[in-house]
Amino acid sequence: MYHQSVKLIEALEVLRAAPQDGAAPWKCFLASSFTPLHLQTFLAAELQKRHARQPVQIETGSFGDLAASLESVSAEGLEGLCVAMEWPDLDARLGLRRAGGDGLSATEDVIAESGRALDRLGARIETLAARLPVAVCLPTLPLSPLLPSPGWQAGRLELALRTALATFAERVAAAGARVVSSERLAELSPAAERLDSRSDLVSGFPYSRPHAWHVGALLVQTLLPPSPRKGLITDLDGTLWHGILGEDGVAGVAWDLDHNAQAHGLYQQLLRGLSDSGALLAAASKNDPELVAEALAREDLVLPADRLSPVEASWGPKSAAVGRILAEWNVGSESVVFVDDSPMERAEVQAAYPDMTCLSFPEREDASLPSFLAHLRDLFAKPRVLEEDRLRRESLRANQALRAVRTESGEAPEAFLEQAQARVQLHFATDSSDPRALELVLKTNQFNLNGARPSEAAWHEALEGPGAFRLVVSYDDKYGRLGKIAVLAGRLEDRTLVLETFVLSCRAFSRRIEHRCLAALFERFDADALVLDFTPTPRNGPLRDFFAAFLGRPPEPRSRLARAEFFERCPRLFHQVEEA
Amino acid sequence: MADTETRLRRCFAAVFPDLDEAQIAEASLGSIAAWDSVATITLLSLVEEEFGVSFEPEDLARQTSFAKILADLEARDTA
Numbered sequence: 001m002y003h004q005s006v007k008l009i010e011a012l013e014v015l016r017a018a019p020q021d022g023a024a025p026w027k028c029f030l031a032s033s034f035t036p037l038h039l040q041t042f043l044a045a046e047l048q049k050r051h052a053r054q055p056v057q058i059e060t061g062s063f064g065d066l067a068a069s070l071e072s073v074s075a076e077g078l079e080g081l082c083v084a085m086e087w088p089d090l091d092a093r094l095g096l097r098r099a100g101g102d103g104l105s106a107t108e109d110v111i112a113e114s115g116r117a118l119d120r121l122g123a124r125i126e127t128l129a130a131r132l133p134v135a136v137c138l139p140t141l142p143l144s145p146l147l148p149s150p151g152w153q154a155g156r157l158e159l160a161l162r163t164a165l166a167t168f169a170e171r172v173a174a175a176g177a178r179v180v181s182s183e184r185l186a187e188l189s190p191a192a193e194r195l196d197s198r199s200d201l202v203s204g205f206p207y208s209r210p211h212a213w214h215v216g217a218l219l220v221q222t223l224l225p226p227s228p229r230k231g232l233i234t235d236l237d238g239t240l241w242h243g244i245l246g247e248d249g250v251a252g253v254a255w256d257l258d259h260n261a262q263a264h265g266l267y268q269q270l271l272r273g274l275s276d277s278g279a280l281l282a283a284a285s286k287n288d289p290e291l292v293a294e295a296l297a298r299e300d301l302v303l304p305a306d307r308l309s310p311v312e313a314s315w316g317p318k319s320a321a322v323g324r325i326l327a328e329w330n331v332g333s334e335s336v337v338f339v340d341d342s343p344m345e346r347a348e349v350q351a352a353y354p355d356m357t358c359l360s361f362p363e364r365e366d367a368s369l370p371s372f373l374a375h376l377r378d379l380f381a382k383p384r385v386l387e388e389d390r391l392r393r394e395s396l397r398a399n400q401a402l403r404a405v406r407t408e409s410g411e412a413p414e415a416f417l418e419q420a421q422a423r424v425q426l427h428f429a430t431d432s433s434d435p436r437a438l439e440l441v442l443k444t445n446q447f448n449l450n451g452a453r454p455s456e457a458a459w460h461e462a463l464e465g466p467g468a469f470r471l472v473v474s475y476d477d478k479y480g481r482l483g484k485i486a487v488l489a490g491r492l493e494d495r496t497l498v499l500e501t502f503v504l505s506c507r508a509f510s511r512r513i514e515h516r517c518l519a520a521l522f523e524r525f526d527a528d529a530l531v532l533d534f535t536p537t538p539r540n541g542p543l544r545d546f547f548a549a550f551l552g553r554p555p556e557p558r559s560r561l562a563r564a565e566f567f568e569r570c571p572r573l574f575h576q577v578e579e580a
Numbered sequence: 581m582a583d584t585e586t587r588l589r590r591c592f593a594a595v596f597p598d599l600d601e602a603q604i605a606e607a608s609l610g611s612i613a614a615w616d617s618v619a620t621i622t623l624l625s626l627v628e629e630e631f632g633v634s635f636e637p638e639d640l641a642r643q644t645s646f647a648k649i650l651a652d653l654e655a656r657d658t659a
Contacts, residue, residue: 009626012594037621202637203621209629 005210006217008038011045018048018055025057026455028223029073032084033066037205039084042216050224063204067117070124075131079455082219083125083136083177086206087143090114090161094144096200104146104157111160118168126175132457134177135223137215138165140185141195141206178222178383180215189214227443229357229379230335231280232271233325236287236295236313238341239361240264240271240303245287250295255302263362263369268302270373274380275307278389280329282310284321284338286345289313318345319352330506332445332539337379386436388483395482395507417512417574424516424575425474427484428524432460436484437472444503446542447514450535452501462500467491470501471521474580475513482508486517495528497521502532502543514546516575522563530561584631584653591626592646595619608645627653 030036030043040058047056059078061069066089073081088095091113093104104110128134149155154162169179189211200206207215237244242261243253255264275281281303285292292313296305305311310328312321318340326333333353340346341361350358357379362369382389429437438459445451454462463470473486485508489501499521504514521527534555536544547555550569592604596614599607609615615623624635624643631653635643643649 007629008622009591009594009629012622012626016594016597035618037618038625041622198637202640203617205621209625 005213006042006045008041008209011041011213014045014048015041015056019053020055023054026051026054027057027059027078028080028082029059029061029078030082030084031061031066031069031073032086033064033069033089034084034086034200034206035063035204036060036084037203038209038212039205039207039216042213043082043219046217046220047224050220067120067124070121070128073128075128075457076461078132079457080133080135080223081128082223083134084215084219085121085137085139086141087139087161089121089139090117090164094161096144096197096206097204104144105148107148107157110157111164114161114164118164122168122171125172125177129172129176131460133223133455134172135180135219136169136172136177137180137185137219137222138169138182140182140189140211140215142191178225180218180222185214185218188218225381225383227335228382229279229337230331231282231325231329232274232337232339232376232380233282233284233322234271234308234338235318235340235342235345235361236283236285236292239339240268240283241295245285245291245295250291250298253295263366265302266369266373267361270376272303272307274376275303276390277380277382277385278392279380280309280331280392281307282312282325282329283308284312284318284325286315286318287313317348319349322349322353322356330509337376339376384435386439388436388485391481391483392507395480414572418572420477420479420511420574422475422477422511422575423578424513424520425578425580426520426524427472427474427580429463429470429472432463434472434484437470437487440484440487440505441501441503444505445537445539446506447502447504447509447546448537448540448543449499449502450533451537451540452535462489465491467493469497469521469525471517471524473513473517473520475508475511475575477511486513488517488521490533492525492527495526496531497525497527497529498531498533500533504543506542509542512571512573512575515570516573516577518561518566519570519573520577522566528563530563530566532559532561533557534559585650587630588627588646588650588653591623591630594626595623604646606646608647610644623649631656 026047028043028047030040032039040060044056044058061072066085070083086095088098091110092098093110125134125136143158147155147157149158173179193208194211195206196208234240237253241253241255241264242259245253254261255268256262271281292311296308296311310325312324314321322338326336334355337357337359338346338349339359339361340349343360346358346360349356359372359376362372432438438454438456442453462468468491470489471487472484474484475482482505485505487501487503488499490497490499502517504517518530521530532547532555534547534557544554547559547561550561550566551559589601589604592599592607596604596607596612596619598614599612607615620640620643624640627649628634633653633656643652
């Protein structure tokens with residue numbers, strides 16, 4: 001089943017509705033050796049949908065030579081680069097617009113030429129990918145009908161070209177460029193309907209209109225991937241396993257082929273992978289808690305039971321169980337996916353949390369299982385998995401220990417913090433090579449100075465200004481590692497620090513890390529005061545409260561915090577501090 | 581469904597957003613600065629999508645005004 005594409009007129013109308021109020025344009029470079037025509041229109045429209053408050057501007061290079069076009073790109077002022085490759089970029093003889101000479105009969109020469117072309121393209125893309133987000137779409141059109149081998153057999157030339165292309169794709173991906181999935185494109189755009197040979201010969205634009213839209217949309221999705229969800233809450237009966245615990249018993253529930261329940265085993269496998277890459281998992285089930293504990297102790301579970309935290313088993317409403325899980329995780333419902341086979345339970349949870357993604361677990365014989373699993377995977381997709389993603393589950397356990405210790409011992413936070421053996425590492429960044437810093441800025445809501453979401457390109461540029469600084473903070477204590485959990489950035493003007501960015505992961509609250517961060521800045525730069533580039537947002541109350549304690553009133557844009565004022569009111573800090 | 585002229589006006593408005601209703605009716609290759617070769621291809625692609633027709637390469641040189649395109653469409657009885 002191929003997906004319907006957007007019509008050209010719809011794309012033009014999106015562009016027509018773009019803001020005309022003088023806002024600075026969001027600039028993207030589209031590199032292709034063919035006339036970009038409708039691809040440019042669709043790309044611009046898809047980008048415009050993501051940037052409703054700025055007009056999108058697409059820049060293009062010289063046509064006919066992709067490498068020269070890429071060599072003309074200056075990263076300055078650009079927010080992204082999209083590269084649409086086609087076979088003639090490897091060797092012009094592979095296209096329909098070139099005839100004469102030995103053509104593709106000169107197989108070895110075409111292979112050698114293609115290798116040289118891919119080398120040149122790869123080198124340029126590597127350089128650009130270090131400066132700004134780059135999305136690359138490998139050739140999408142059918143190979144030339146002039147290839148010497150018959151169409152049903154992959155001949156020497158085709159095999160060599162595909163191998164060279166795969167090596168090229170690995171190379172640019174290793175450098176940070178994001179490569180559009182050829183498999184996803186094949187799902188959306190049938191191979192036989194991609195080429196418009198008449199358009200190619202008349203105007204130099206080789207794509208059919210539907211194919212142009214699919215390529216444009218996928219380039220945008222690859223360049224600007226959606227934010228991944230943070231957590232998944234799963235039902236148990238009929239979802240994590242086949243069967244009903246209360247009726248079938250602990251030994252009667254199943255998740256394997258032998259019991260015709262493989263869908264549940266695959267689901268568990270997927271959840272395990274999501275957990276490995278940092279997603280939070282929990283269970284909400286209307287069940288007897290003791291039976292659930294017994295079932296989760298089964299050693300043949302594909303998903304180890306300790307990945308589910310917390311497990312809410314009770315006879316109360318599902319929405320109440322979901323509420324307790326969200327509180328435990330300290331994440332917003334919009335970042336969470338809920339999976340349940342019962343339409344009634346889904347409806348009840350959806351009514352309580354309208355912005356939560358509620359998904360139905362497919363019936364056993366349902367052919368939609370692969371697309372359900374793929375959809376789930378995509379909801380949690382990250383361009384890359386960082387060390388902090390793997391630490392998230394560990395830090396959740398550390399937070400539980402922290403709460404438990406406080407409750408059981410009755411100790412005041414002061415005494416608790418003193419014995420926690422906390423260690424803070426300060427990394428004063430000199431470049432933007434650490435992807436974790438920007439990720440934290442983009443995904444932190446509660447302890448966030450202003451809610452600003454800089455683009456990758458703007459984040460790179462910010463560190464190049466006069467007096468610019470960027471501090472990334474890591475934390476660990478005897479309860480576990482939290483990894484990199486805070487970012488502060490801004491500039492030093494004389495002896496005043498202008499703080500433009502200050503985010504702290506919600507996993508790291510209640511440890512006085514935010515106090516340590518400011519103390520570190522004052523001391524490192526010997527600054528007299530801090531000026532806050534503060535903006536209130538609907539969710540940055542925790543940050544507001546933090547600064548209000550020093551200022552004696554809620555912060556305002558450009559609030560000024562004097563060094564003496566800060567240290568006078570700063571509570572005792574117990575961290576051991578190291579500078580990396 | 582809207583008549584042929586109204587639908588064609590929508591196509592012109594999408595490609596030439598600065599034109600008002602009266603200017604669209606009078607629009608021609610020579611009178612509109614933004615009407616270049618790319619605009620011609622974009623416009624005729626829109627018309628193909630909207631009316632389910634197909635233009636031949638030689639049509640590119642003939643479809644040079646709103647009036648000519650409208651006449652062509654009405655001759656094809658696509659209304």
